[in-house]
Amino acid sequence: MTDKRELLDLLLENARYSTEDLSRMTDLSEEEVVSTIETLEDEGIIRGYQAVVDWHRVKKEHIRAEVELNVTLDRDTGYDDIAERLARFPEVTTLQLVSGDYDFHLEVEGDSLQEVSNFISEQVAPTPEITQTVTHYVMETYKDRGIDFEDGHDDDDRLSVSP
Amino acid sequence: MKLSDRVERVPPSGIRRFFELAEEMDDVISLGVGEPDFSAPWAAREAAIQSLERGRTSYTANRGMRELREAISDHVAARYDLDYDPDDEVLVTTGVSEGVDVAMRALVDPGDTVAVPQPSYISYAPGVIFADGDPLPVPTREADDFKLTYERLEASGAADAGVLITCYPNNPTGAVMTASELEPVAEFAREHDLTVISDEIYADLSYGFDHTSVATLPGMRERTIVFNGFSKTYAMTGLRLGYAMAPPEAIAGMNRIHQYSMLSAPTTAQHAALEALRSCDDEVEEMVATYNRRRNLVLSRFEEMGIDCFEAKGAFYVFPEAPGGDAERFAEDLLHEQGVAVVPGNVFGEGGEDHLRVSYATGTQDLKEAMDRIEAFL
Numbered sequence: 001m002t003d004k005r006e007l008l009d010l011l012l013e014n015a016r017y018s019t020e021d022l023s024r025m026t027d028l029s030e031e032e033v034v035s036t037i038e039t040l041e042d043e044g045i046i047r048g049y050q051a052v053v054d055w056h057r058v059k060k061e062h063i064r065a066e067v068e069l070n071v072t073l074d075r076d077t078g079y080d081d082i083a084e085r086l087a088r089f090p091e092v093t094t095l096q097l098v099s100g101d102y103d104f105h106l107e108v109e110g111d112s113l114q115e116v117s118n119f120i121s122e123q124v125a126p127t128p129e130i131t132q133t134v135t136h137y138v139m140e141t142y143k144d145r146g147i148d149f150e151d152g153h154d155d156d157d158r159l160s161v162s163p
Numbered sequence: 164m165k166l167s168d169r170v171e172r173v174p175p176s177g178i179r180r181f182f183e184l185a186e187e188m189d190d191v192i193s194l195g196v197g198e199p200d201f202s203a204p205w206a207a208r209e210a211a212i213q214s215l216e217r218g219r220t221s222y223t224a225n226r227g228m229r230e231l232r233e234a235i236s237d238h239v240a241a242r243y244d245l246d247y248d249p250d251d252e253v254l255v256t257t258g259v260s261e262g263v264d265v266a267m268r269a270l271v272d273p274g275d276t277v278a279v280p281q282p283s284y285i286s287y288a289p290g291v292i293f294a295d296g297d298p299l300p301v302p303t304r305e306a307d308d309f310k311l312t313y314e315r316l317e318a319s320g321a322a323d324a325g326v327l328i329t330c331y332p333n334n335p336t337g338a339v340m341t342a343s344e345l346e347p348v349a350e351f352a353r354e355h356d357l358t359v360i361s362d363e364i365y366a367d368l369s370y371g372f373d374h375t376s377v378a379t380l381p382g383m384r385e386r387t388i389v390f391n392g393f394s395k396t397y398a399m400t401g402l403r404l405g406y407a408m409a410p411p412e413a414i415a416g417m418n419r420i421h422q423y424s425m426l427s428a429p430t431t432a433q434h435a436a437l438e439a440l441r442s443c444d445d446e447v448e449e450m451v452a453t454y455n456r457r458r459n460l461v462l463s464r465f466e467e468m469g470i471d472c473f474e475a476k477g478a479f480y481v482f483p484e485a486p487g488g489d490a491e492r493f494a495e496d497l498l499h500e501q502g503v504a505v506v507p508g509n510v511f512g513e514g515g516e517d518h519l520r521v522s523y524a525t526g527t528q529d530l531k532e533a534m535d536r537i538e539a540f541l
Contacts, residue, residue: 159182160193161504161506163334
């Protein structure tokens with residue numbers, strides 16, 4: 001495994017591992033860890049670092065919707081052009097072109113149901129190239145980006161000391 | 164009730180005492196666990212569930228499902244260059260524990276000597292005694308990175324033994340042996356006509372090099388029983404499934420005992436194991452990579468703390484020297500003062516008194532916290 005890949009795996013596991021711990025867990029010195037991560041950032045391989053949040057535990061309301069979009073293309077407008085426009089909205093947290101029954105998959109987040117639905121009906125749906133939207137509001141999140149939201153803190157049922 | 168002498172000859176396990184001490188306390192981070200902290204890969208668990216849904220709840224053939232024996236035979240051929248016929252050279256057992264027990268009873272007559280390298284897994288010597296044999300301790304030393312050597316075998320009188328037990332990668336030391344390091348051991352076994360019981364349950368947990376089975380060395384296949392299983396590699400300890408591989412006469416002998424005492428290994432587990440061999444390579448690779456990172460973390464932290472620890476390259480244990488020299492005392496004080504459980508090396512036999520078995524089969528966050536606590540304790 002390359003050093004870059006090894007560090008990517010570790011940062012995917014926990015982006016808050018300290019440089020010290022990353023160095024301890026790999027064959028790299030602290031300086032090498034720092035420079036490899038810088039390279040990964042410079043090359044645009046690492047695009048950012050974010051917390052994975054269980055919004056159910058945050059007192060404030062938070063709404064997430066998965067939106068299916070169908071579009072029509074013409075001579076002057078391709079997928080990239082439509083994507084570029086949609087990606088500008090801060091409400092759109094994820095935008096992907098997908099295979100299957102529809103074209104774009106969006107994730108839209110907002111502080112209330114009203115805010116998210118207004119955004120979709122007023123900003124997204126009226127776009128001329130967009131022919132259809134189907135909105136799914138997220139009701140419950142069980143797992144997000146590999147992290148299980150189950151209350152699994154004390155589910156280690158192994159004997160505390162064993163041969 | 165009067166119990167047999169062989170039961171009286173075996174003292175209760177020293178692990179048990181530490182288990183009880185640890186159980187009395189809250190907020191303990193245990194580095195004393197001898198099994199993976201992962202669950203079995205989902206595909207294997209699902210295969211177990213499906214086998215139950217389909218009502219596969221009968222016995223299997225004594226030697227295990229034919230399909231599983233074939234898969235095992237193919238797997239060890241591809242991975243370890245071992246060549247065993249699924250029909251008469253493979254026996255599926257209820258964990259390697261049953262396999263080793265059956266092998267002892269198949270190989271040992273009353274009064275026979277079995278050479279047991281130490282420190283070692285706690286069941287070998289009792290297994291010899293339950294077969295009415297006499298265990299002969301063969302000490303290994305930190306100076307040799309706890310590898311078994313020709314000289315140690317010779318000095319301990321193993322030439323007169325009938326059977327030699329080997330276990331690499333090793334529990335509790337994490338020691339491994341490469342092909343060239345195994346060769347003198349094989350030479351000793353050939354010279355003195357020893358049968359080798361080679362417990363290779365941790366074979367897949369070898370870091371930075373490929374495991375060699377002692378049975379692949381010249382003249383060794385005919386005198387070796389190789390054991391492996393699903394507990395460690397596939398995190399399936401509770402499913403209790405292992406296997407033995409040996410020439411037909413040895414497998415037939417072991418099966419004679421197994422068919423009466425066990426009949427067959429658990430059927431549900433056999434279905435899980437078959438799926439594990441078929442489709443869980445990626446999960447294993449990921450678990451091995453994770454163990455290796457934790458191993459590096461622990462070795463680095465011990466080095467920074469000034470705790471002497473040879474570079475263990477296998478299983479999920481490191482075996483540092485106990486600061487102050489008295490492992491039992493250190494382990495007890497560490498547990499009481501900082502709530503970190505490790506196992507003092509003396510429970511694994513001679514040569515372990517001044518060492519600690521530290522398992523890194525624990526989540527990385529807990530492992531980091533445990534290291535901080537050990538540092539605070541020093």
